[in-house]
Amino acid sequence: MKKSPKIALIGNPNAGKSSLFNSLTGLRQKTGNFPGVTMDKLIGKWNLETGTEAEILDLPGIYSIYPKSVDEQVVINILANPQHPDYPDMAIVVADASNLKRNLLLFSQVRDLGIPTVLALNMIDVAENSGIVINSFKLAKELNVEVAEVNAKKGIGLNGLRLAVNKTLEQRFNSNDSLPVEYSPELIDEIKEKYGDTDDYHALLWLSEHDNLKQFNTEQRVGFDKLQEKYGWNSKKFQAQETVSRYAVLNEIVDGCLHQIPVEDEPVKTWTDRLDKVFLHQFWGYFVFLGILFVMFQAVFTWAAYPQDLIDNGVAWLNQYLKDTLPESQLVNLLTDGLIAGIGGVVVFVPQIVFLFLFISLLEETGYMSRVMFIMDKLMRRFGLNGKSVVPLISGVACAVPAIMSTRSIGSWKDRLITIMVTPLMSCSARLPIYTVLIALVVPEKSTLFGIFSLQGVALFGLYLLGFGMAILSAWILKVVLKAKERSYFIMELPSYKGPRFKHIMISLLNSTKAFVFEAGKIIVAISIVLWVMASYGPGNAMQEAEQKVKTENPTLTGADLENKIAAQKLESSYAGHFGKVLEPAIKPLGYDWKIGIALLTSFAAREVFVGTMSTIYSLGGEVDDENTTVMNRMRAEVNPETGKPMYDAALGFSLMIFYAFAMQCMSTLATTYRETKSWRYPAIQLVYMTTLAYLSAFIVYQLLK
Known part of the structure; x- marks a missing residue:
């Protein structure tokens, strides 16, 4: 046995593969990209026995080895190529025990590729509740593989799975001697002669899917086309015959290993059936979804306020403590006004990021997120979006980058392109820090709606709804422009409702928070330091x-008043101030000054940089009596020199919120759009139309409210 075998987790969507991955690896996970593909892959470590640690690779969910989407192509490019860096030493095929026949199709294909395979029967409890009893020992004998019963969510059966994996790695169980489909030996021999020695099923897979396999160049693909013509090979006909033949064999096996306990004539209503009557209702389904979103954003704003205040005040105290303790120098100023102010602009929003991802994880873990996609399908079609577009749009609430990559499951190119173009309009977590600061400045903290709901939470909810509304409106316009008339279909399996496993939620929260702090944080801190130098x-x-x-000009001023005046004038005379002054005439109609102009420029790297920039600017040039104060208070104390009133009034605050709700200010999103469309044309259009929309909308809001 290898000291560190590579094990791939393979399975149908909703079979519980990701839950099993979390149970096996815990916090020992890392995220990377598949070689040559901008798609995230999860890798973790699992202790098999003393001195042996397996590398677990969580592959995207697939229904068969014949791909219908881009993410399925990623899996097949690995399994079809033994030279691929991610090719596994063995596979664990995760099957939904309550729907065994359908899940075994993929299992049989993976096994016949010659990959040593263990079958993990997940959701045994769900099967038993449905009256399904599986004889695992007989099934293992019939399939000639090790079979383990597991409950991935509760972490039950992992020791049995470990024993099955160890035994398989030692004895190398693999494919059957014969495939359940007829094929020409002469054709197989010619494929092996021209493309390398391999097993028969790999040869047939190469012949059927050569256009989707990156291991072959153009010349080799032309060679496969000639072989198909020579032998009269029809890939679709072969795949259909193979599927029918496999099901014939599998049905016989399953019928002999599965016992269905008779149920009464009147079927027992499960909790899933009862809940779906409400959650999938043509009216109440939407009402419940909006209610859940409303509660979510209320909680994000109100619950996170307490830890946020602690962090914000803590950063301000630390900053002042270091200034009072350390000798005055430019290095100390860099540390306090540059580095710590930048870090503070990151960590202060960790509580809100945690609460946002907590709710998203709960919706996914319980199975409700699938219902959202289902009920939104009909609405999406009216605006020219594929039903599968719901997945990227909902994912866009977290981050537009993985959301755009998830459009690969959309078969129609025009539907996929429209989804890519409008997904960044969904308010992602990067906008949350900006919304939080601005809402706190212009919406009274103690104001409520109906005496119950915080107006600040209502404002946040409204901004997210505004992003969604503009996304589907833009999709409709793009549908008209692109003349998209191709019919598309949305097919998905609704999983049963399940209680969330909080260990998995904590793992998800930790990974999401780490991504925000270390990925966005690196950019924010770096720009904060550069900005400090410029300022x-x-x-x-x-x-x-x-x-x-x-x-x-102020001969009578002394003490803190004089120092504040000097700091403000120095900031205006700095390199940063000059940049802001150049931009000011263009943004003046929106109510913005040169300081906000600096923040607009720096936040093109990432939207959340806006807050870090304002932290640095107001740490250097804020005119307040108390130095030991938060950035929020500094911004609140800022005075408009033209009116003598607070700078951040309702007109300016809502104008900025609307600008950031629509503006394309994320380099990573533009780069992802380029990678997914293979053209700079589309990210350029995205940048222009979203920036124009943001500018005009912000202008209208400011002019109406001022």
Whole structure:
């Protein structure tokens, strides 16, 4: 046995594969990309026995080895190529025990590829509740593989699975001697002669799917086409015959190993049936979904307020403590006003990110998210979106990058393109820090709706609804422009409702929070430091002249008032101030000044950088008496020099919120759009139309409210 065997988890969607991955690996996971593919893969470690640690690879869910979507092609490119860096030493095929016949089709195909395979029967409890009893020992004998019964969500049966895996790695159980389909030996021999020695089923897979397999070049694919023509080979006909033949064999096996306990003539209503009468109702289904979203955003805003205040005040205290303790120098200023202010702009929003992903994980774990996709399908079609577009749009609430990559499951190119183009309009978690700051500035904290709901939470909910509304409206416009008339279909299996396993939720929360802190955080901190340098230095003697100017114009000012005036003037005279002044005429109609202009420029790297930028700017140039104060208070104390009133009033606050709700200010999203469309044309269109929409919308809001 290898010291570190590579084991692939393979299974149908909703078979519990990801739950099993979490149970096996716990927190020992990392995320990467499949070689040459911009699609996330999860890798984890699992202790098989003393001194042996397996590498577990969680592959995307598939129904068979003949792919119908891009993510399924990723799996087949691995399984069809023994030279692929992710080709497994063995596979664990996760099957839904309550729907065994359908799940065994994929299992039999993987086994016949010659990959040593263990069958993990998941959801045994669901099968038993449906009156299904499976004789696992007889099934293992019939299939000639090790079979383990598991409950992935509760972590039951993992020791039995470990024994089955160890035994399979030692004895190398693999395919049957004969395939359940007729084929020409001469054709197989010619494939092996031209493309390398392999087993018969791999040869047939290569012949059928050569256009989807990256291991073959153009010349080799032409060679396969000639072989198909020579032998009169029809791939679709072969795949259909193979599927029918496999089911004939599998039905006989399952019928001999599965016992269905008779039920009464009147079927027993399960909790899934009862809940679906409400959640899938043509009216109440939408009402419940909106209610859940409303509660979610209320909780995100109100529950997170307490830890946020602690973090915000803690960062302000630490900053002031270091300034009071350490000797005054530019290095200390860089540490406090640059690095710590930037870090504070990241960690202060961790509580809200945690609550947002907590709710999303709960919806996914319980099986409700699938119902959302189902009920939204009919609505999506009216606006030119495929039913599968619901998945990226909902995922876009977390992050647009993986959401755009998930469009690969959409078969129609036009539907997929429209979905890619509108998904960034969904308010992602990167916008949450901006919304939080601005809502807190312009919406009174203690104001309520009907005396129950926080108006701040209502405002946040409204912004997310606005993003969704604009996304489907833009999709309808793109449908008209692209003249998309192709009919599309949305087929999915609704899993039964399940109680969430909080260990899995905690793993998901930890991974999501780490991604925000370390991925977005690196950008925010780096830009904060660069911005500190730009805001602390100016061309020539500009900074000295700024200080002298303030002292000359305000001869009676002393102490903190004088220092604040000097800091503000120095900021305006710095390199950052010059950049902001250049941009100011263009954004003046929106009510923005040069300081906000700096934040708009820096946040093109990532939207959430806006908050880190404002933290740095107001740490350097804020005019407040108390230095030991939060950035929120500094922004609240900012005065509009033209009116003498607070800078961040309702007009400016809502204008900024609308701008960030629609603006394409995320380099990663643009890069992902390019990778998925293979053209700079589409990210350029995305940037132009979203920026134009953001500017015009913000202009209208400001002019109406001012």
